[in-house]
Amino acid sequence: MMKWIIKGIRLGSILYILMVVSCTENVPAVSRVILEPEIDAVMAAKWNSDFHHVEYPEQWLDNSVSVKPGESIQVAIDSVYEAGGGVVYLREGTYVLDSTLTLKSKTTIVGAGKGKTILKQGPKMDKACFNAEAKPTITDVVIKDLSLKGTRKGKVNGILIRGRNEDRHKRIMFQNIDVTDWSAQGVHIKRTNHIIMDKCNFQYNGSSGGLYHNCYFLYNKYILQSDLDMSFPLKGKGCKYTSCEYVLAQRCTIKDTKTNGIQADHEEAGYIFFHKYHISGCARVALWFPCEDYYDKFTYKEDPKYAPQKVILNRCTVVDNTWGAMWRVVNDSYVIKSHFDNVVLDMGLLKCDVKMENSTFVKGNEIYTDVHQWPEDVKILW
Template sequence: MVTTKTDNNFKMRYKFLKIILFAFTLIIIFSNNAFAQFKDKITLVGWVTDVNNNPLDGVSIHANGEGTKTKSDGKFELILHKSHSKKIELRISKLGFKEQKIKVNTSKLAKDLKIQLISDGNKLAKYQIEKVSIEPEVLSVMKEKWNDNFIHAQYPKQYLNNIIMLTPGDDVQTAIDKAHESGGGIVYLTEGIHTTDNLKIKSKVTLCGAGRSKTILKHTGKGHFMDQAEQKLTDIVFKDITLQGGEHTKSGLNLRGQNDDRHERFMWQNVNITGINSHGIGISRVNHIIMDNSHFQNNGLKGSLHHNVYFLFVSYVLQSDCDMSNPAEGKSNKYTSTSHLLTQRCVMKNGKGNGIQADNDQGGYLFFHKHHLSGFKRVAMWFPCEEYYNKFQYTEDPKWVPQNVILNRCEVINNGYGAMWRIVGGKSNVINSYFDNEKIDMGLLKGKVKMDKNSVFKKGNEFYEDVKEWPKDLKLLG
C-alpha cells in the first residue's frame, strides 16, 4: 500500500489532537479533584447548654484536629472534611464544666445535636480566660514552611484573689482604679446595662461580665471609650461582655505604646465591640495580643480610614473564631507593621472597600488559616507595599510589605478582587484555598507567592511585571 503525504499529515494531526485532548482531560481531572475537596465537606450543627438549658458561650468543639466554638446563643457549626471517618468522636469542653466526649456517625445525623454540660464546681471559672486550641494542621504547615521562626502570643496573667462586683449604676472607673491599686484584680459587671464616661484602662485588670448577651457596657462620653492611664500597660483582659459605643465615642480602645517599651499581653474572649465611630480597636506598639471568639462589627462610622480593628506596630497576635464583618466605612482589620500573626477560623464579610490590608515595614510571618472573606466591593486581601509615613510615593522596596505570608484552607469569594499582592516574597504560599471573585482572584506584581495544585482560582489570576499594568480601577496605594 502506498502512503501519501496527505495520509502522513492526517496521522500527525490526529496524534497531535490526541495529545491535546489527553492534556485537556488531565487539566479537568486535576481541576475537579481540587474543586472536590472544597465541596467534599460536612457541617455538624448543634447547641450546647448547661443543665438548666441556659446557652453556653465559648464552648470548644473538636474532632479529628478540627474545631470551632459556640456563640452567645450556644450554637456551633463544625466543618469537617469528608476524608475523616464517618464515625467520629466529638470533644466538648469549657472551663468550669466537665468535659464530654460524644461518638457521632456523621452519615446518620438527621437533626442538630443537643448537648448539656455539667458544672465541675469551679467558682472562679467565670472570671478566668481559657487558652485557645490551635489546629494541629497550622503547626504542621508552620513547621514545614517556616521552621521555628514563628513566635506565638503569650497569655496575660490574671489576679483572681481580688474580685470587685458591680451592678448597673456603679462606677466602673472607681472599680478599675481600686483593682489596679491593690496589685491587680477582677472587675465583674453583673447582668444588665451599665453606662460609663471615658475609661482609663490600667494594668493587671480583668474587666468581665455575665455574658456578652447579658452584660452590656455603654459609653456615654465624648472621647475614647477606653484609653491608657499609664505609658506602659500589661496583662489586660476583656471577657464575656458587650462594649457598645455611643453617639460621640471616638475609638473603642485607644492605645499608643513606645517602640522601646511596648504594652504587653492583651486578651479579648467572648466579647462584642460595636457602634464605635473610629476604630473598634485601635492600638499601636503592643506585643502579645489574643482575640478569641469575639465580634468586632459595625465600627468605623467616621469614614474609610476607620476600621473594625486597626493594628500599628504590633507583634505576636492570635485571632481565633472571631467575626470582623460589616465594617461601617473602613476595613475589617488593618495590619500595619504587624508581625507574627496567626488567624484561624475567622470571618470577614461585607464592606465598601477592602477586607484587610497588610503593609509597611516590620511586618511579616502572617498565617491565615480557614479565613473566610466575602462581599467586599474592592479587594478582600490587600498587600500594597507602601510606606506608612509616605504612602503616596510608590515604592518597590520589599521592606514596605510583609514577607512570609501563608493562606491555608482559606475561602475568598464574591469580592471585587480576591488577593492583590505587591512585592510579597519570602516563604509565602497559598495552600488548599478556594477563590471565586468578580474580576481577579489573585493579582501579583513581582511577587513570589507559591500556589499549590490543590488551590482553586475560578476567575483566574494575573501576573504583572510593571506597576503600569496594575488594574486601572485600583488606586496605586488605596
C-alpha cells in the first residue's frame, strides 16, 4: 500500500510541485530464497535426484486489511480468511497481546519490518503468540517483516504449529522476522510439510528449561532454512530436528549454548544438508546426532532407524565447542570442505559410515566400534 506526499520546492520565482511515493507497509509478496549453486552440484553428485525441495506458499495479494496498534489482529486474520485469502498489514508500532492469535489458511501477515512492528507478550497470554492446532489443517501461511517479543514468563511459545500425520499443515513461510525471549520454544512446528524460514533471528528463547529451544521441529518433511541466527538459547538447544526429512539449511548460525547446538534424531530422519552452517561456543556438543527413540529414549539403541541417515555437511564451520560432533549409527553421510577445531574432540563416531572429503579436524576424530568405547563424560542421553 502506498500514499502520495505532495511537496513544494521554490527555485527563484518558480514553485515546483513534487509528488513523492511513500510506502506505508512492506511488500507482502515473499522473496524466493536463492540457493548457492554448489548445493545443487553436491546434491546431484551424492544423492542424484533423491532430494525433494520445498514448495512455496501461494499468496492472495488482492485482498488486504490494515491494522494499527490497539486494533484486533485476530479480527483481521479472520476477515481475510473468510474472504478466501489475503493480507493482514500490521502497521508500525507495538501490539501487546493478552490472547493467542490463531493462524488461518491463505493468510499473509506482514509488518513494517523487524523492530518496527512488534508483537509483545501481554500478562494474560498463554500457549503462544501465533498458534495452529491439529484441526483445522492450515495451508499457505506467511509471516514476515515483524518481531515477536516474549517476556520469559510462564511457558509460552513464540510460534506453535501442531499438525497430524493423516492431514498435515502445508506451505508455511517465515521471512525477515525476530522471535526472541519466549519462555517455551521460540518456534515449535510439528507434523507439517513444506516449511521455509529466511532471514530470521530465533534467539534467547527457552527460559523454562532444557527441553525448550530456539527452534524445534518434530515430524516434519521438506524444510528450507536460509540465513537464520539461532544463537543464545537460554537453556536448551539452538535447533532440534526430530524425525525430519529433506532438510536444507544454508548460512545458518548457532553460537553460545549451555547444552548442545543441534540435535537430529529418531525415525524418518534423513536427507539433511547443512551448507555453511556455523556452530560455535556450545557447552556440550555442536552436532549431537544420537540414535534415540523419541518414545523410549531411556532405552539404549543402535538401530539406524532411530538415527539420521544421509547427512551432508558442506563448507560448515564447527569451532570452539567442547565436542564438535558426536554421532551414533549415522550412515551414508559426508563431511565436505568443512573445518572443525574444538576443545576435546572434533568428531566422535560410533558405528557410523561417514566419509571425509577435503575437511580439516584440528583436534582430531575418534572412531568407536563398541559403545563401551564411548567417552564417559559424554552422556548417552543429553
